[in-house]
Amino acid sequence: MIVRKLADGRLFCINQTSHALMAAQFCRAWGNDDFAPPAPVDIVRMAVAQHDNGWYEWEIAPKLRGDGVPMDFVHDDDPVGKVALWRRGIDRAAQQHPYAGVLISGHAARLYGTYPGHGLSAAAQEAIQRFVDDHARQVETLRAAWADQPAMQRWLAPAHLDANITLLQFCDVAALQVQMPWERRRIFSDVPVDYAGATTDVTMTWDDDTIAFAPWPYRVHDFTVSVHGRVPARQTFADDADYRQALDAAPVAVMTWRVAAG
Template sequence: MIIRPRSGKLLLVTQPDHAHLAAEILSLWRADDLPRHPRRPELIFAVREHDNGWREPDAAPRVRPGGGAPMPFFEAPLELRTEIWYRGVDRFSQEHPWASLLILEHALRLHRGERQDPDWQEFFSTLEERRRVLLEAAVETLGGSGAELSEDISRDYRFLELADLLSLAVCSGWQGEYECAGYEIEAQEDRLLLSPFPLAGTTRFRLRCREIDDRSYRDAVDLGVSLASARWQDREIRLEPSS
């Protein structure tokens, strides 16, 4: 769950809804030769489903240990993250192996800072074995070598990385300047300014979210009751060219 404090409330966005926004942005992307990319449909699918492993935990979110605020996604413990990424990679591995490889790449890159942590070694070794199996299957169906397809994964991954950052910035209400994949990004809460601009023109998107009181919650049940009574809403998001 992405949690954004706002005027005495907490704006909550599920990881799958964040990923849906990322895919909506990428589906209108005109730059980087993406409209003619041979794997464009699979790329957009990967972006839309890159956080699919969060479906289950976001349906029943936790509070921080001992009660208090809802637990944001970046505080999820190792065992939960492991479960999320294994499930996220495996869910579409038969129907969409290329998307699964990109989701797996995302998991590895997100957690690269933990490479030397002994507690994380099983996570990395398990995902690397899954990657080997998926790559072998991709070589059989797509041709080429494992090394060539690995390079294609790295090239394709930049689209996932960029779309993920753009969506995360507005879902989280960031303010500041960022750079990713050759783009300069200025985040202004619900508005993003980009240079160069990759869409046809200023574009509005809708972000699905809920608001609950910014208070201490006793446990997951207390939080769940508040969420059940919270009305879903669509928040307007704007992408504009930098002036």
């Protein structure tokens, strides 16, 4: 869950699965003369759209923080459970296509590499390290299982796989940047421009109406992205049941941005 505080103090509660759908909108038109399009395009787009699907069960019955405020992914207090959540989502995506599962596991493994869990319990750190190790094994297992499939071997080549994971992360963070929200300007380093290892930096700026990227990585002149969520009438709740009831009764809100060259 993403819990955004609005200007009037109300909370805008966005499911991770809805966030991921907006992230996929940043992938839909990716590719032009300067940026290679995703390959395999349908599977990469699906992986972006499904990268947080492991949250589905949690979001059916969302929880509160200890102070009665809705729990979000930033304040999640169950790191071992979060690893299990990642595994569930990866397995689910891999049932649609194993390459999608590898992309999502690579995304999560990179996140754990950036935020390795220092200060967590020994059990949590062990679960995280085992997850990261399992990703590497998953890639090798897939290479062996699809040894007679030239296309899959191309997609699993280190530079190709790295580029697709980086694209997934670009789309994920671009969506989070405006949903959380974070700073109005962000530089994405090492954004892939091809599948041979070439990269560039892309600068993102945004306001309440428009998101801009420079250089422009899309084949269209502009497009829109949007995310929906719910705005409950209160900001704190007596217990989980009280929160869930209020969330179910809350009106739906939609945020939309135009995306164009910066």
